Amino acid sequence: MLDMQRALDLKRLAATCPLTDGDYKTARYALPVADGAVQLELVAPQGNGHADAVDADVFLFVLSGQFSINDTTMMEGQGSKVNAGTAFDWSATRGTRLFAMEVTETEKSGPGVVALDPTVVMSPSTPPPAEYLIGPTPACQSAPAWRSCNGQFYGGIWSATPYCRKKVPYVHDEFMYLLEGCVSFVNESGEKQTFRAGDAFLICRGASCSWESLEVVKKIYGIFRPIEP
Known part of the structure; x- marks a missing residue:
């Protein structure tokens, strides 16, 4: 059983979980979630096929291999958001593994695919709250790529200078793929996990x-943060 109180190493999990190559819609391994508001899955597509439109925004990230949606091709380390209402033809090379984060979207923005560009120009963004920090406040930059599902679902590119933060509870599900640098987490049980450039991981609510x-x-990053009641 997965320990959801720790960061999940998605590449390692994709290589060891019971997942068999097949159709994009069915070759899936569901990760535990706090509720039905979001679906978090590993996908093992192989060959080619067609996916009908669904009433959900889906963030797809290639953990290994190559995955194409219509005229958008994603290599390992690349991701895109597929808008609700988008039907697409897909193809995948042998050994392709994807991470998928899916959230129902009632206010559809129209069919399409939003690709995340790691080279995009970023702008200064708000640092973590001062009360969470141990030491200096970092300089942060970001380039949001999308925000949808009543503002609950969003993603993009983010960077920060070195900093340390106290233990805080996550009120969101967050996917992260490190483009540069190294980060260590210590959870409530005292376990330390370290991730480096090229690692993909998930921290859940x-x-x-x-x-x-x-x-x-x-x-x-790709984040689902439900609206507080």
Whole structure:
């Protein structure tokens, strides 16, 4: 059983979980979620096929291999958001593994695919709250790529200078792929996990962990943060 109080190493999990190559819609391994508001899955597509439109925005990230949606091709380390209402033809090379984050979208923006560009120009963004920090406040930059599902679902590119943060509970599900740098987390049980450039991982709602980065970190992120009642 997966320990959802720790960061999940998605590449390692995709290589060890019971997942068999097949159709994009059915070759899937569901990760535990806090509720039915979001679906988090590993996908093992192979060959080619067609996916009908669904009433959900879906963030797809290529953990290994190559995956194409119509005229958008994603290699390992690349991701895109597929808008609700988008039907597409797909193809995948042998050994392709995807991470998928899916959230129902009632206010559809129209069919299409939003690709995340790691080279995009970023702008200064708000740092973590001062009460969470241990030491200096980092300089942060970001380039949001989308925000949808009543503002609950968003993603893009983010970077920060070195900083340390206290243990705080996550009120969102967050996918991260490190483009640059290294970060260590310590969870409530005292376990330390370290991720480096090229690693993809997931921290789910309810987990509590610290953050320590001793160098500049740059990442792709995908977040589902439900609206508080």
